[in-house]
Amino acid sequence: MRVRFWGTRGSIPVALTSADIRRKLEKAIFAAAGKGLRTPEDIHRFVERDLDFSVSHTYGGHSPCVEIDTGSEEFFVCDMGSGARPLGGNLLERAQRRPVIVNIFMSHVHWDHIMGFPFFAPAYVPGVKIRIHGCHDCVEHAFRLQQSSPFFPVDFSRLSASIEFVKLIPGATTTVGGLTVRPMLQRHTGDSYGYRFELDGKSIVYSTDSEHKLEDTAETAVFTEFFRGADLVIFDAMYSLADAVSVKEDWGHSSNIVAVELAQMAGVRRLCLFHHEPAFDDERIDAVLKDTVRFEELTRESATLAVCAAYDGLELEV
DSSP, rough: OOOEEEBOOOSSOOOHHHHHHHHHHHHHHHHHTOOOOOOHHHHHHHHHHOOOHHHOOOOOOOSEEEEEOOSSSSEEEEETTTTTHHHHHHHHHHTTTSSOOOEEEOSOOOOOTTTTGOOOOOGGGGOOOOEEEOOTTTTHHHHHHTTTTTTTTSSGGGOSSSEEEOOTTTTOOOOTTEEEEEEEEEEEETOOEEEEEEEEEEEEEEOOOOOOTTTTTTHHHHHHOOOOOOOOEEOOOOOOOOHHHHTTSSSSSOOOHHHHHHHHHHTTTEEEEEEOOOTOHHHHHHHHHHHHHEEEEHHHHOOOOOEEEEEEETTEHH
């Protein structure tokens, strides 16, 4: 399976400002001084090898949208944040003339997780089949409401694709397009649901908008088993530990430290930090990642837990 990240920010999309870009350019030019870069190849190697990710790249600003490519003819997507807009055009390009079937799995229906659907190009194409899976009773209502007047100019009823809403049962395992799926109730305002996906002995857990309180031993045991042995866990690490246990306690999100602790207890192979705080710039997210990697090294008792931070455009092979 291949995981593609189309949107990785939480709460609201953000964009680089001109000041952000200028700051990156100034840092890059300063770092290049005296390097004798004379050819495009020299510059490319310098950018790839010598510059921090936060200078040479960006974590991006789209809100949550993650694709799981199983190699089948059906598409699988978690959440419809603003990243659904670039995803939609890409899916149609890749599908070419073959029938398009898109399976969408909704963690919940807060605005940052559904706002991309009105701009999801496949929804406007006749013959496309879209199945929107979720555990909330209000999923269909939320999708229709955001495209009703006066909120959006194109009513949901005018979409040309065949759209079906599928109710899933928390804790129950089902198979969708050959992919085994199990949703899990999570601690979040209005509830959210994580998903464990399995195929050919590989497993991916998508767990965003979930506040984990490790002092609740019963709940921790449940999620440890949900994460158990996963090849990849995509984890809501929006807050610092200090914020998560103080001013932002009960806000429905977790920290990078809790992410590592849960993943280590569950024997996870790779952890991907996700749902980044919209107020964090690239340098701040980079710092969170470095702190997380160091914490994993200090607390490691057996196998290494690989840690990365999601960015728009990241692809991971599982």
